[in-house]
Amino acid sequence: MNRIFPAVFFFCLCCAELKAQKPLPDFSVVDLNKTKARISWINKYGDSLIQLNVQVSFDSLKFYKTIFSTESPELPQNGFVYTLPYPTNFYYRIFYVLLGDKFYFSAARHAVPDTSSATPSYGELPNDNNTSPGTGNKPVSNPAAINNEPPPVRMITVRNRDSVFAVMEYSYYKHFKDSINKSTKDTLFVLGKDEVQLRPFNPDNIYVPSVYVIANKDGFIQLKLPEAGQKKYKISFFEMDGKKLFTINNIPESDLVIDKANFIHAGWFRFELYENEKLKERNKVLLQRDF
Numbered sequence: 001m002n003r004i005f006p007a008v009f010f011f012c013l014c015c016a017e018l019k020a021q022k023p024l025p026d027f028s029v030v031d032l033n034k035t036k037a038r039i040s041w042i043n044k045y046g047d048s049l050i051q052l053n054v055q056v057s058f059d060s061l062k063f064y065k066t067i068f069s070t071e072s073p074e075l076p077q078n079g080f081v082y083t084l085p086y087p088t089n090f091y092y093r094i095f096y097v098l099l100g101d102k103f104y105f106s107a108a109r110h111a112v113p114d115t116s117s118a119t120p121s122y123g124e125l126p127n128d129n130n131t132s133p134g135t136g137n138k139p140v141s142n143p144a145a146i147n148n149e150p151p152p153v154r155m156i157t158v159r160n161r162d163s164v165f166a167v168m169e170y171s172y173y174k175h176f177k178d179s180i181n182k183s184t185k186d187t188l189f190v191l192g193k194d195e196v197q198l199r200p201f202n203p204d205n206i207y208v209p210s211v212y213v214i215a216n217k218d219g220f221i222q223l224k225l226p227e228a229g230q231k232k233y234k235i236s237f238f239e240m241d242g243k244k245l246f247t248i249n250n251i252p253e254s255d256l257v258i259d260k261a262n263f264i265h266a267g268w269f270r271f272e273l274y275e276n277e278k279l280k281e282r283n284k285v286l287l288q289r290d291f
Helices: 015-020 170-183
Strands: 028-032 036-042 049-057 065-069 077-083 091-098 102-105 155-160 163-169 187-192 195-199 213-215 221-224 233-238 244-248 255-258 267-275 278-287
Touching (some): 036 091, 065 077, 155 170, 163 170, 170 187
Antiparallel strands (some): 028 036, 036 077, 049 065, 049 091, 187 195, 267 278
16 A cells, blocks of 8 residues: 655644544644645554544545554544645545554544644644744733843753653753754654643554555455465464464465465464575564454
8 A cells, every 4th residue: 555654743732723623533724825734643442542643635535545654542632734735625634553453544534724823833842931922922021130140040850761861041942952853753742831841752552554464345354465386485474472473475366365264363463575595574464353
């Protein structure tokens, strides 16, 4: 499946928008000047949400392509900004998977115009306390300034999981944020006015479906191996904890459907595909439960 990845990842949920937005399967899509769209959602399932993809199409019912797969589906609220390849009016929908191999599609929708006055960037904290809401850029009286005392230095706390990673001045934080965004795949998640959380990048949280080992429309695991007659293919399947299930050696067919009985139960399985004794792909596949 072809995939399009957004150039810019973005968390931007204003308080007013959060109050109005309903949790999954509902989500919001906001048009940003016809060139970008802000997609956001609220997770009511907690850690039970194990995968979430955002998809687009010109048709409301078919031809959807995944443009984003979240690294942290368990977050209570999240979102990103998708840079459109050209000005157009896509349909958007969300595909998500819960524990127990239950998967759902949201209703499709178009982007709506942006009605917010300002949109903070991902990891962006509110400005310093030198302006007041509703007064534009008009300075607010500062008792320290009246007494000719320097204003207090704003300090930002950066957390990593449950521990404090660093405490720094706001001016240093801006450089720190730019460095994280430009030089790493880590994420900064705003916890409060002066507090953010650093979430290290985890490649295991990104799932890109295989083109060689797929779940077909009937729910069976199907192998699609080019030139199987000329190449030596071997595949091994494992439980998610690494326990080996079985291996198929010397696969002669380019298109092979594997009986569900080999897997004992439904759910996710890891696999290793070898071509001519060399590892071709290491990935996972979802075997759906019979309803």
